[in-house]
Amino acid sequence: MDLHTVTEVVSPARAGQWRPGDAWLAGGTALFGEPRPGVVRLLDLAAAGWPPITVRDDGLEIAATCTVAELSRFGGAQRFTAFHGLTTGCCQAFLASFKIWNVATVGGNLCAALPAGPMIALTAALDGQCLLLGPDGERRVPVTAFVTGDGRTVLRDGELLRSVTLPAGSLTGPTAYRQGSLFTHGRSAALLAGRRTPAGGFVLTVTAATVRPYQLRFPAMPSEQDLVDGIGDLIPDDAWTDDVHGLPAWRRHLTVRFAREIRAELAA
Structure with a gap:
């Protein structure tokens, strides 16, 4: 869609250039x-030249401008088995053409904050920390707190998402993943990721079925009943997504079913 109100593009852009009427541009698939009648200027982040993925001693740093295709192709840091175990499924949850894969970005998917955003599921499941840059400096926010609702984030005026850091302690161990929708190639109605921690704990992240990511953490593998009870206690009734892609009651049913399957798989 043409943004006919735009009169200027700043490329490359950097933090501190934002003013009212601006919009940050990465892949642009959501923008x-x-x-967007209020947008008059685009700030081009893709031209900033940020490395898509940086392997560090303490984990992985994924630039906001890293595309889905670049993330999917990344074969380094094989020791981070949990990352590689979940990345393929989450990338495939886009159910999009290669054109979208080569343009859509990790940061754009997080900032769009759609319940079905698979990059939200991936980075939340791996305890991702968002680095935000803005007029008042930088701050870090967990992915689970970055998205606050359907289309809503904690971003303030002028802030941009620079990267998401995944800590090394969350990148190893067995994982399991479940995705369901109304149609074979439909938008995700429930998207769950589970993993075992190095200390034997269990982490379950619920997305798509809910308007924001929810995470359950157990110090050891929970019983099936404790897991189901935990979902009921953590997720309020008004947090289940309600749209044409699935009713709240059905999404909750899928979530409980998938949670049981993930628990059984990782307990085996």
Whole structure:
């Protein structure tokens, strides 16, 4: 969709250049997906040249401008088995053409904050920390707190998402993943990721079925009943997504079913 109100593009852009009427541009698949009559200037982040993925001693840093294709192709740091175990499934949850894979970015998917955003599921499941840059400096926010609702984040005026850091302690161990939708190639109605921690704990992340990511953490493998009770205690009734892609009651049913399957798989 043309953004006919835009009169200027700043490229490359950097933190501190934002002013009212600006929009940060990375891949643009969300930005150009609907009318934006209030946008008059685009700040091009893709031209900043940030390395897509940086392997560090303490984990992985994924630039906000890293595309889905770059993330999917990344074969380094094989010791981070949990990362590689979940990345393939989450990338495939886009159910999009290669054109979208080569343009859509990790940061754009997080900032769009759609319940079905698979990059939200991936980075939340691996305890990702968002690095935000803005007029008042930088701050770090967990992915689970970055997305606050359907289309809502904690971003303030002028802030941008620079990267997501995944700590090494969350990148190893067995994982399991479940995704369900109304149709074979439909938008995710429930997207769950589970993993065992190095200390024997169990972490379950619920997305798509809920308007924001929810995470359950147990010091050891929980019983099936404790897991189901935990879902009921953690996720309020008004947090289940309600749209044309699935009713809340059905999404909750899928979530409980998938949680049981993930628990059984990782307990085996």
